[in-house]
Amino acid sequence: MTLFAALFSHYRRHPLQLVALALMILVATTLWSGVRQLTEQARASLSQSEQVIAGRQQVLRVDGAGLTVSDFVTLRRAGLCVMPWLEVPRQGQVGVVIGVDPLAAACFDGGGGAFDNAALRLESEPFVDIGEAVRLARESPAAERRPSLVLIASGNVTAGALPGGYRLETFARGPETGELGESFLLNLDALGVLVLLITALLLRAVYRLGIVQRRESFALLHRFGVPPARIDRWLIMELLTLSALCILPGLWLGRELAGLLGQGFGRSLQGLFDAPLYSISGQWLAPALSMMAVVLVACLADFLVPGGRRVVGSRGHGKLAGILLGLGLLLALLGPSLIWVFAAVAIVFAGAGLLIPILIYRLAERAACARADPLVRWRYRELAVMARQLALPVVALQFTFAMVLAIQALVTTFEDTFDRWLAQRLEAELYVPVPEGRSGEAAARWLAAQPELKTSGAWHRVIRGRAGVSVPGGTQTPVDVFALSPVSSLLTGWDLLASGDDPWASLAGEQAVLVNEQLARRLGLSVGDRLELQLAGQRSNLPVAGIYADYGRPAGEILINGRLLPEQFQPEFESFSISPGALSRARLRSGLESVWQVSDITLRDNEEIRDLATGVFDQTFLLTRSMTVLTLALAGLALLIMGWVFFTGRAWYFRLLATWGLSRREVAAQLTRLSVGLTGRVALLALPLGIWLTWVLVHRINPLAFGWSLPMAVYPGFWVELVGLSLLIGLGIALLMGRQLRAGVAMPASATSMTGGER
Amino acid sequence: MSQPVLDARDLGKSFASGAERIAVFSGVSVSLAAGQSLALMGRSGSGKSTLLNLFCGLERPDNGVITLLGERFDCRAVEGFREQEKRWARLRRRQVGVMFQEANLMPALSLLDNVRLRARLAEQPLEQCQAWLDRLGIGELARRYPDQVSGGQRQRAALAMVFAMNPDLILADEPTGSLDRRTAEEVSAELFRLQAQTGVALVLATHDPELAERCRMTLDLAHGAGSGRAS
Numbered sequence: 009m010t011l012f013a014a015l016f017s018h019y020r021r022h023p024l025q026l027v028a029l030a031l032m033i034l035v036a037t038t039l040w041s042g043v044r045q046l047t048e049q050a051r052a053s054l055s056q057s058e059q060v061i062a063g064r065q066q067v068l069r070v071d072g073a074g075l076t077v078s079d080f081v082t083l084r085r086a087g088l089c090v091m092p093w094l095e096v097p098r099q100g101q102v103g104v105v106i107g108v109d110p111l112a113a114a115c116f117d118g119g120g121g122a123f124d125n126a127a128l129r130l131e132s133e134p135f136v137d138i139g140e141a142v143r144l145a146r147e148s149p150a151a152e153r154r155p156s157l158v159l160i161a162s163g164n165v166t167a168g169a170l171p172g173g174y175r176l177e178t179f180a181r182g183p184e185t186g187e188l189g190e191s192f193l194l195n196l197d198a199l200g201v202l203v204l205l206i207t208a209l210l211l212r213a214v215y216r217l218g219i220v221q222r223r224e225s226f227a228l229l230h231r232f233g234v235p236p237a238r239i240d241r242w243l244i245m246e247l248l249t250l251s252a253l254c255i256l257p258g259l260w261l262g263r264e265l266a267g268l269l270g271q272g273f274g275r276s277l278q279g280l281f282d283a284p285l286y287s288i289s290g291q292w293l294a295p296a297l298s299m300m301a302v303v304l305v306a307c308l309a310d311f312l313v314p315g316g317r318r319v320v321g322s323r324g325h326g327k328l329a330g331i332l333l334g335l336g337l338l339l340a341l342l343g344p345s346l347i348w349v350f351a352a353v354a355i356v357f358a359g360a361g362l363l364i365p366i367l368i369y370r371l372a373e374r375a376a377c378a379r380a381d382p383l384v385r386w387r388y389r390e391l392a393v394m395a396r397q398l399a400l401p402v403v404a405l406q407f408t409f410a411m412v413l414a415i416q417a418l419v420t421t422f423e424d425t426f427d428r429w430l431a432q433r434l435e436a437e438l439y440v441p442v443p444e445g446r447s448g449e450a451a452a453r454w455l456a457a458q459p460e461l462k463t464s465g466a467w468h469r470v471i472r473g474r475a476g477v478s479v480p481g482g483t484q485t486p487v488d489v490f491a492l493s494p495v496s497s498l499l500t501g502w503d504l505l506a507s508g509d510d511p512w513a514s515l516a517g518e519q520a521v522l523v524n525e526q527l528a529r530r531l532g533l534s535v536g537d538r539l540e541l542q543l544a545g546q547r548s549n550l551p552v553a554g555i556y557a558d559y560g561r562p563a564g565e566i567l568i569n570g571r572l573l574p575e576q577f578q579p580e581f582e583s584f585s586i587s588p589g590a591l592s593r594a595r596l597r598s599g600l601e602s603v604w605q606v607s608d609i610t611l612r613d614n615e616e617i618r619d620l621a622t623g624v625f626d627q628t629f630l631l632t633r634s635m636t637v638l639t640l641a642l643a644g645l646a647l648l649i650m651g652w653v654f655f656t657g658r659a660w661y662f663r664l665l666a667t668w669g670l671s672r673r674e675v676a677a678q679l680t681r682l683s684v685g686l687t688g689r690v691a692l693l694a695l696p697l698g699i700w701l702t703w704v705l706v707h708r709i710n711p712l713a714f715g716w717s718l719p720m721a722v723y724p725g726f727w728v729e730l731v732g733l734s735l736l737i738g739l740g741i742a743l744l745m746g747r748q749l750r751a752g753v754a755m756p757a758s759a760t761s762m763t764g765g766e767r
Numbered sequence: 768m769s770q771p772v773l774d775a776r777d778l779g780k781s782f783a784s785g786a787e788r789i790a791v792f793s794g795v796s797v798s799l800a801a802g803q804s805l806a807l808m809g810r811s812g813s814g815k816s817t818l819l820n821l822f823c824g825l826e827r828p829d830n831g832v833i834t835l836l837g838e839r840f841d842c843r844a845v846e847g848f849r850e851q852e853k854r855w856a857r858l859r860r861r862q863v864g865v866m867f868q869e870a871n872l873m874p875a876l877s878l879l880d881n882v883r884l885r886a887r888l889a890e891q892p893l894e895q896c897q898a899w900l901d902r903l904g905i906g907e908l909a910r911r912y913p914d915q916v917s918g919g920q921r922q923r924a925a926l927a928m929v930f931a932m933n934p935d936l937i938l939a940d941e942p943t944g945s946l947d948r949r950t951a952e953e954v955s956a957e958l959f960r961l962q963a964q965t966g967v968a969l970v971l972a973t974h975d976p977e978l979a980e981r982c983r984m985t986l987d988l989a990h991g992a993g994s995g996r997a998s
Contacts, residue, residue, distance in 0.1 A: 382876070382884035382893075389875035661873055667825060668888050669860020671853060 011234060015242055018222045025221075028214050028649045030254050035642050036207030037258025037299050042265035043200040044295060049266070050196060065176050066093075067159045075157045079174075080112075086171050089115035089162035094138055096145045107141020115162060198350050202411060203639055205357075206404050208306040210646040213400035215247075215307040217653055244308065251303045255296050262295075269634055325362050332359030340704050346712040353704060357407060360697050364406050365399035368392075368689050387682055390661075394654065394686050401643070401650040402686070405737075406694045408643035409730055412636045413698025418705050419633065421721045426559055428503065430622070434614040435498040436467070436585035438593070441612075446604045448582040452493070454603045455584070458591055465589030468496040471570055472581040476542040479531055480549075484542065487527060488563050491577075493570030498585055504554040508535045511554035518569045520553030526715040527564030528555045541568070544577040559716055585614075644737050647690075651683055651741035655748075662749055676746045683745075684738030691734035695727055770837065772936050772968040773799040773822060778831035780817055791817055792988055795831070797970075799984070801935065804962060804969040806979035809988030815972035818988070819938045822970060823863050824855025836862055836935055861889050864929035864967075866939040871925035872913040878924040879909035882931050889932030899927040903957055919950035923957065930961050936968045943978065955981070 019026040067083060067090055069075060083090045094107035136144075167176045226239055336356030343349040369392045376388035395402065442448045452469045455461060475489035492499065495516035504511065505525055514520035521541065523533055533539070533552050541548045550568075558565060588596050593611060600609050655662075665675050699722055711717045779793035791814035799805050807815040820826040821833065824840065833840045838854055859865065872881045882896040900906045903923040908916055913924070922942060929937055942958065943951035955978055962969050971982055979985050 382880050382887045385880060386873055386876050386884055389873075393875055660870060664870070664873070666856070667823075667859060667865050668885060669856050669858070669863075670888065671856045 011229070011238070012242055012246075014229065015222070015225070015239070015246065018218065018225060022218070022221070024649070025214065025218050025653065026250075028646075028653075029211070029218065030250060032207065032211045032214050032642075032646065033251055033254035033299075033303055034258045034261070035638075036204070036211055036302075037255050038261040038265060039207060039638055039642070040200060040204045040299065040302075041259045041262025041295050042269070043196065043203055045263055045266035046269065047196040047200055065161045065163075065165070067161050067165070067170065067174050068177055069173060069175075075159055077157075080157075080159055082171060083159065083174070084112070086169075088165050088169060090159045090165065091115075091162075092138055093158040093160050094141045094145070095158075096141045107136055107138035107144075109138045198353075202407070204302065206407050206411075206639055206643060208302055209400050209404040209407075210643065211303065212306040212309070213398070213404065213646065213650055216400070217650065219243075221657070244304070247304060247307055248300070251300050255299045255303070256292075258299070259292060259295055326366050329359045329362035329366065332356070333363065335359075337700075340700075340708060343708070346709065349704065349708045349712065353701070356697075356700070357410075360410075361403040361407065364690070364693050365395050365402055367693065368395035368402070368686070371689075383678075387678060387685075390658075390682055391685055393658075394651075394682065397654055398647070398650055398686070401647045402690050405643040405647045405687075405734075406690050406697065408636075408640050409691055409694035409734070410697035410701050412640050413694065413726065413730060414701035414705055415633070415636050416726050417698075417702040417721060417723055418710075418718070420723055420726070421706070421718050422559070424721070425557070425718055427622070429557055429559060430618055432502045434618050435501060435587070436614055437587045438585070438596075439612040439614055439617065440584040440586060440600065441610055442582035442584070443604055443606050443609060446606070448584065450603050451584065451600055454599055455586070458599070460589055460591035461586075463590065465587050465591055466496045466498050467584060467586040468492050468494055468498060469570060470583050470585065471573060471577075471579045472583075473577060473579045475566065477527070477531070477564070477566060478540045478542075479533070480538060480540060482531070482540075484540075485527075485531065485564060488565045489543065490565060490567050491570040491573045492567060495569065496585075498587060502556055504556050506535045507554035508551075514551075514553040515567065515569055518572055519550070521550045522554045522556055522567040523552055524556055524558035524565040525717070526558060527566065528552075529711060529715055530564060539566075541566070543568075543572070544574050546574040546576075548572065557716065640733075644733065647687065648737055648740050648744075651686070651737075652744045655679070655683070655741065655745040659745070659748060662745070666749070672749070675749065676742065679745055679749075680739065680742040683741040684735050687734040687738035687741075688731065691731045694730075771798045771800050771834070772803075772836055773797060773970070774834040775822065776832045778818070778821060778828045778833070780814060780821065780826070780828050793830075795986070795988075797986060799936075799968050799970065801968050802963075802966040803984065804959075804971065804982040805984045805986060806982035807970065807972040807986050807988060808974075808976075808979050811974075813988040815988060816940050819865075819940050819970060819972055822936075823859050823865055823938055824851070825865075861932070862935045864932055864934035864937040866925050866929050866937065866942050868941040868944040869918070869921070871928065872921060874913050877910050877912055878905065878916065878920075878927075881913070881924060882927050885928040886931040889934075891931060891933050896927070896931050899931045900924065902961075903927050917950075919946050919954060922946060922950075922954045926954070926957055926961065930965065930967075933965075934967055936970070937962070938970050940972045941974070942971070944974070951975075951978075 067075075067079075067088075069079065077092075080090065080092050091112040092107070092109050096107060161176060165176065170176065226236075229239060230236055332355050336352045336354075336359055339352035339355065340349055343352050372388045372392035372395060376385045376392065379385045379388065442451065448469050448471065455467050458465075461467060469492070471491040473489050473491075475487055476484040477487050478484045492515070495512055500512045504522075505528075508514070508520075511520065511522060515522060521539060523539070527533065531539075533555070535552055535554060537552050538549055539552055541550060556567070586596065597609060597611055601607065662675050662679060665678065666672065670678070702722065703720060706718050706720045775795065775797040778795040779790070781788045781790040781793075783789075791812075795818065797805065807818055809815050817826060821828050822835070824835075828842050830842055832842070835858055838858060840851060840855070844851075872878070873884065876884060878900060879896060882899060883893050886893055886896050897906065897909060900909050900923075903926055905916070905920050905923050905927075908920060908924075913921055916924070925942070939958070943954050946954060958969075959981055969982070971978065973979055
């Protein structure tokens with residue numbers, strides 16, 4: 009028999025351990041590479057979006073009509089450097105492809121120096137030749153978004169050089185996201201790191217258990233003259249081989265997972281930053297090598313750092329855990345930026361990871377000392393042994409519980425808040441956009457004249473455009489402005505985050521403005537602060553009467569009374585929100601069609617929009633939920649396997665109880681109380697960590713990352729579900745062991761060797 | 768002669784090995800009264816431990832009848848497995864002390880707590896436990912854990928556990944097999960001394976002819992099937 013065969017014989021006897029180890033590497037790789045793939049896509053998408061459009065300008069028609077090929081021809085014949093830009097939704101996939109004309113882009117190289125970088129290589133998505141984009145657009149008539157042509161102008165093009173009927177505007181594919189994009193990516197990175205940490209802990213736990221059981225074989229081989237270094241080398245080889253076999257399929261599964269979740273994730277990215285999700289070519293080598301390094305470090309840390317291991321429960325660990333917890337909590341409270349808060353979370357998790365096994369161990373020891381009944385005392389002492397022996401999977405499960413609790417609370421709170429928020433925003437039954445080239449003024453007069461609307465209905469007009477705002481003495485910030493008139497009952501039901509006395513009356517009286525949370529945070533605004541407002545060159549100074557929640561977009565917004573808009577204000581968009589009451593929809597339609605002199609207008613049912621928005625939202629959180637559920641399943645499975653293996657090592661002591669006259673049912677009851685006792689305590693001790701993490705997500709990370717906060721809410725019902733799940737894992741361990749104990753009475757030969765005899 | 772503590776008739780046991788069955792022993796009969804001792808002799812694999820397991824219900828014979836402390840166990844009886852199991856468990860808990868070569872103690876409990884646990888299961892007073900350890904000469908080690916004492920001291924603690932339950936029958940499977948000669952002599956001397964004092968019946972599986980000689984009867988399983996009859 010060769011040395012390798014002798015070493016590997018352990019897994020011939022314990023194939024389950026080998027399967028568990030391979031499964032751990034596979035699932036860890038899948039989860040991590042799935043998150044990483046999505047993060048890389050998001051990073052590339054945001055970066056490309058910013059890089060390509062940075063400092064660009066576009067040409068628009070003054071009459072607001074859409075651009076056509078003839079506009080492009082007119083502008084090029086006028087000697088202007090413009091390039092067509094056509095975005096087409098990817099059929100059956102996430103994101104868009106962007107069609108550009110390489111010939112037209114050639115003038116950018118010399119003049120604007122714009123499209124001469126790697127962002128515009130036609131062979132790399134999302135950019136394709138415009139002819140290809142047109143073909144794709146024609147092939148997908150049912151595309152969710154109709155492609156619209158944009159004409160990008162080089163930096164040399166000035167407003168004065170444009171032919172009549174055209175104007176220049178900054179080209180932006182979405183609102184200015186500032187550092188929020190980076191924060192979003194940091195959040196994703198943190199999720200990836202957390203998933204990797206948990207899976208690495210589980211991997212280490214399974215591997216270490218095998219190593220502990222193989223120690224006697226190693227000692228025997230050493231006595232036979234095999235140098236320890238050679239054994240270590242073989243162990244590393246064994247691990248590398250196993251990693252190589254499991255990591256590659258794991259990476260492939262991770263890509264599949266990312267593809268599966270990409271739809272919801274793409275919508276999330278689009279919703280948050282107006283940046284579509286581009287697909288990127290997959291990399292194999294770097295992630296494979298990274299994962300292999302993680303596997304090696306997680307499993308062989310003891311070999312790499314000799315003497316680094318210390319016994320769980322030692323006084324030093326307790327002190328260190330206390331220091332880490334104190335430091336982390338303080339940093340989470342006072343951390344000035346997102347990176348500090350993430351560091352604080354990592355420190356608190358490290359502290360909790362050290363503390364929890366010690367805590368369970370000491371509580372069990374104390375309980376054992378306090379009990380007079382020797383059987384109960386034995387059970388508590390066994391629990392203490394388990395807490396030490398299963399410290400790693402216990403900590404991994406605890407982290408997962410805390411993460412699941414926090415994310416579940418965040419998502420559920422967001423769902424509740426978002427539903428309420430959406431219902432308030434879509435309070436009106438109907439949404440009517442003003443047709444292209446028509447004015448809302450005449451329609452507003454017609455609506456005001458309808459007696460049914462006055463008595464039983466409600467309506468208001470919304471004019472959307474851009475404005476500049478600043479605090480006194482500060483620099484001006486561009487914001488979206490929503491001019492409302494009249495201030496109807498459809499608005500006054502909005503929940504405001506902060507408000508003065510009757511803010512809606514102040515808005516109706518043109519005495520104040522309302523601002524969204526993002527703007528309030530960015531400018532440090534409170535109710536009562538005065539705001540310098542610049543609307544189409546006209547300045548005014550008004551106080552803030554209220555701050556409203558606005559989830560999802562990072563753009564700053566203000567609400568003003570429509571009567572404050574100057575004549576020269578250029579609206580970008582106009583619409584009406586109408587609850588017609590006794591006025592029939594047919595009458596409303598015909599009346600507005602008559603006012604606008606168009607044959608067909610859009611009367612959109614807000615209920616449908618609400619359903620659509622809710623559907624998009626559900627997709628948005630699919631990624632987070634799926635990741636947490638998968639991680640929870642993995643952690644649960646790992647503890648189940650580890651618990652089973654641990655109990656297998658101590659099976660003799662349960663058989664001893666049977667030898668001493670406990671019936672099988674009584675032995676099974678002892679086993680169940682032990683395993684359920686451990687998993688239940690893990691879940692209970694995870695609750696405070698989960699609640700703290702919820703607080704950090706709601707009050708620290710979310711405002712820093714997205715510019716808006718949520719009310720802090722906890723969901724005891726979900727706690728009960730998690731505790732229930734932990735009990736199920738405990739019952740699972742007991743069930744597996746119960747079957748093993750029923751299999752027959754083995755001799756105690758191995759009872760004092762290996763892990764079995766530890767206390 | 769009073770009613771035997773243990774009476775086994777025509778016991779046989781075999782194990783499956785692939786498609787065939789390998790007979791360990793057959794036709795074994797034993798009768799043991801209170802205060803008597805029986806040594807089970809034989810090579811490794813001759814079935815000594817298996818026979819001990821049959822005597823306390825940890826394994827089932829293929830054929831034969833065992834009467835233990837007045838309770839009759841017939842392998843051909845129509846009585847359900849669970850019912851027999853319960854009766855065996857009740858006897859092991861209160862009246863039959865089982866002692867192995869090693870691993871008789873719970874590693875998570877001190878020596879005293881181990882003795883207390885065994886006494887508690889047998890519903891015996893816990894106050895006597897320290898006294899049993901004292902009688903076996905390890906009273907001062909009562910608070911120590913099994914891994915903090917020597918093999919001989921662990922076996923003495925195991926003896927204390929068995930005697931603390933005040934049994935009618937002790938089944939000892941090579942109780943000194945893992946000890947050095949001197950310690951083994953000391954432990955076996957204690958065992959026989961206490962057996963004589965308490966009048967408990969003893970069945971001892973051993974390789975050691977000297978130890979077997981100290982027993983009143985010997986059953987040699989060395990010749991396999993059909994050889995078992997106490998002499």
